[in-house]
Amino acid sequence: MTSQDAGRPGSAGTSRRSKITPEREREFFDAVLDRIRECGYDAVSMEGIAARTRCSKSTLYRQWRTKPRFVAAALRSRRQARFAGIDTGTLAGDLREAARCAGEWSPKDTQLLQALGHAVLQDQELAEALREALVDPELAALEEILRRGAERGEVDAGNPALAFVPAQIFGVLRVRPMLEGRHADPDYLVRFVEAAVLPALGLP
Amino acid sequence: MTSQDAGRPGSAGTSRRSKITPEREREFFDAVLDRIRECGYDAVSMEGIAARTRCSKSTLYRQWRTKPRFVAAALRSRRQARFAGIDTGTLAGDLREAARCAGEWSPKDTQLLQALGHAVLQDQELAEALREALVDPELAALEEILRRGAERGEVDAGNPALAFVPAQIFGVLRVRPMLEGRHADPDYLVRFVEAAVLPALGLP
DNA sequence: CCGTACCGATACGCAGGTGTATCGATACGC
DNA sequence: GCGTATCGATACACCTGCGTATCGGTACGG
Numbered sequence: 001m002t003s004q005d006a007g008r009p010g011s012a013g014t015s016r017r018s019k020i021t022p023e024r025e026r027e028f029f030d031a032v033l034d035r036i037r038e039c040g041y042d043a044v045s046m047e048g049i050a051a052r053t054r055c056s057k058s059t060l061y062r063q064w065r066t067k068p069r070f071v072a073a074a075l076r077s078r079r080q081a082r083f084a085g086i087d088t089g090t091l092a093g094d095l096r097e098a099a100r101c102a103g104e105w106s107p108k109d110t111q112l113l114q115a116l117g118h119a120v121l122q123d124q125e126l127a128e129a130l131r132e133a134l135v136d137p138e139l140a141a142l143e144e145i146l147r148r149g150a151e152r153g154e155v156d157a158g159n160p161a162l163a164f165v166p167a168q169i170f171g172v173l174r175v176r177p178m179l180e181g182r183h184a185d186p187d188y189l190v191r192f193v194e195a196a197v198l199p200a201l202g203l204p
Numbered sequence: 205m206t207s208q209d210a211g212r213p214g215s216a217g218t219s220r221r222s223k224i225t226p227e228r229e230r231e232f233f234d235a236v237l238d239r240i241r242e243c244g245y246d247a248v249s250m251e252g253i254a255a256r257t258r259c260s261k262s263t264l265y266r267q268w269r270t271k272p273r274f275v276a277a278a279l280r281s282r283r284q285a286r287f288a289g290i291d292t293g294t295l296a297g298d299l300r301e302a303a304r305c306a307g308e309w310s311p312k313d314t315q316l317l318q319a320l321g322h323a324v325l326q327d328q329e330l331a332e333a334l335r336e337a338l339v340d341p342e343l344a345a346l347e348e349i350l351r352r353g354a355e356r357g358e359v360d361a362g363n364p365a366l367a368f369v370p371a372q373i374f375g376v377l378r379v380r381p382m383l384e385g386r387h388a389d390p391d392y393l394v395r396f397v398e399a400a401v402l403p404a405l406g407l408p
Numbered sequence: 409c410c411g412t413a414c415c416g417a418t419a420c421g422c423a424g425g426t427g428t429a430t431c432g433a434t435a436c437g438c
Numbered sequence: 439g440c441g442t443a444t445c446g447a448t449a450c451a452c453c454t455g456c457g458t459a460t461c462g463g464t465a466c467g468g
Contacts (some may be wrong), residue, residue, distance in 0.1 A: 017464045040322035041428050042246035045455060052359035056416040061457065113382070117318045135382060160399035164376065167383055168400060171375020172368065178317075178339060179371055195364035196372060196404040221434045221445050249425055260446040265427060 021085075022061065025051055028060070029074035034073065037111040041119035046070070075116075081137035083145075091149030092203045098142060099169065099193040103186030106173055107136055110183070113174070142166045144201035154203065161200040168197060225269065231257050231265070232276030233278035240275065241315040245323035250274070272323075274332035279320075279388070285341035287349075296407050302346060303397040305375065309392030310377055313338055317378070346370050348362065365404040372401055 027185055031053045035044045046067055050057045064070035072124050083101045113134060120127040146165060150157040176184040184192075198204065236319045239248045248270055254261040266373050278323040319339060324331040344388035350369060354361040378394055388396075396404045402408065 006333075018466075019414065029307065039245070042244070046456075050416095054416095056418090057457090058417080058459095059415060062414085065457090067456075114318075114321045117226070117321065117382075121244070122247075125218070138442085140384065160395070161403065164396050164400045167376045167379055168372055170383065171379040172371045173375070174379055175371055175375040179374065180402075191364070192247045192368050192371070194263075196400070198364065200400040201402040202403075222436075242451065250424070250427085254446095258446095260448090261427090262429095262447080263445060266444085269427090271426075 020059070026077070028055070028070075029077050032071060032074050033078070033112065036115045037108065040115045041071070057155045068123040068126045071116075071119075072123075072125045075112075075126075075129040075133040079137065081141045083138065084141045085147075086141070086145060091145070091152070091154040091201070092198055094145045095137070095197060096150065096190055097167075098145060099189035100186040102138075102169060102173055103184055103189040105184045106185070106189075110174055110177065111146050138170075139166055142169070155201050159201060165197060170194070205404050214297065224263070230281070232259070232274075233281050234289060235273060236278050237282070241312065242318045244319045247273070257377065271316040272327040272330045274319075275323075276327075276329045277350070279330075279333040279337040283337045283341065285345045288345045289343065290349060291344070291352075295349070295356070295358040295403055295405070298349045298399050299369075299401060300394055302349060303393035304390040306342075306377055307388055310389070311387045311392075314378055314381065342374075343370055363405060369401060369405070373397070 027048065031045065035048065035052070046060050047057055050060055060070060061204050064073055082105050083098045086097045086101065088094050088097055113130070116126065116130055120130055143166065146155075146162055149155050151163070157163065169189070169192075173184045173189065176182060176188065182188075232253065235247065236253050239252065241255070248265045250264050251261055254264055264274060268277055286309050287302045290301045290305065292298050292301055317334070320330065320334055324334055325391075347370065350359075350366055353359050354366070359366065373393070373396075377393065380386060380392065386392075
């Protein structure tokens with residue numbers, strides 16, 4: 001999976017002298033995001049990524065010009081709404097499913113957010129890429145879930161707790177490692193939704 | 205307030221050739237924590253702090269040996285339980301007051317946590333100092349508030365929502381800047397407590 | 409089968425940061 | 439008034455990272 005020698009030239013196989021394939025690009029992006037999660041943005045160097053992916057520093061700079069642009073590209077390539085397809089038919093079901101789903105991706109995404117949280121203050125493009133990749137899609141999907149629940153009449157659209165649901169879920173996701181030293185796994189998040197979020201919305 | 209020339213020698217007044225006074229030390233600590241909030245841990249340099257406080261780099265290194273030790277000392281000097289003295293007589297009142305209080309300190313503490321969040325992974329002493337200064341005291345005080353509420357019978361000690369209250373409050377505190385671009389001010393936090401936390405606990 | 413476009417390796421300039429060492433100057437205790 | 443401890447200034451060695459430039463080799467298209 002890393003970068004051994006095989007035979008297929010056009011693929012991400014071996015001699016690596018060909019134009020960068022999408023698979024190869026993904027290896028770069030995986031590497032840099034992994035390293036950022038581990039060491040933080042500042043501690044990651046282009047040279048380190050080059051070494052780790054067995055490419056040349058020149059290649060990275062030729063392709064993406066600077067480190068922040070490179071990282072931003074990596075982030076954008078990960079853009080996806082993890083709980084976009086959720087639709088169980090009930091608000092409670094949707095929220096439980098979202099919690100489970102969030103818990104699944106929690107370690108990776110939470111670490112990334114933490115690691116990039118301050119780098120973002122000094123590079124506009126990086127900030128946009130981060131929102132675009134990790135924040136906005138999930139937020140929109142969650143708001144859609146809530147909107148549907150209100151539309152079905154499961155919860156009063158004026159319920160003041162509604163507006164805090166996203167902040168609660170993302171918040172708990174984010175601080176559990178700090179408070180309890182463990183990631184917010186699916187089980188924990190589902191328990192949280194059932195114990196705190198649903199009751200505040202007046203749901204069973 | 206910064207460092208102009210006056211007359212009193214023993215105080216933090218002027219010529220600055222005397223031994224470091226506690227007031228002077230506080231200036232160093234203020235400076236480094238401020239800069240860390242602004243730029244992040246890595247971007248802060250000892251030289252920068254020396255310049256900003258008009259002392260010599262030698263002084264900082266003589267006193268604290270290394271950058272992480274210096275920052276850790278600064279953190280420890282800020283140790284305090286912001287909502288330790290809260291006791292309004294009711295759980296709802298205490299939580300409202302804690303929210304108000306947390307909102308007041310939110311900008312500074314949240315920024316610090318964000319800025320140090322990853323530096324902490326690479327320096328044990330720094331990690332301990334951070335918990336000691338910003339996390340543990342508040343967490344303990346909050347748990348004390350909840351314990352008293354349960355003791356008074358305002359909430360069932362077995363209520364599953366109880367265990368999530370700290371994570372809810374700290375979480376929302378932490379992610380509001382990311383989600384809405386504004387700090388979690390007292391008003392916002394109090395509304396949150398009233399709309400989501402109290403109802404989940406079965407309180408009015 | 410050849411040309412070109414792209415990759416890999418490497419060296420370089422530049423900037424900045426850490427932590428040390430040296431030296432002169434000055435406040436403070438005695 | 440004198441000695442000592444400590445500060446301030448500065449220079450230094452060392453490292454690391456960013457981004458550029460150069461050069462040789464190789465895959466791929468025609």
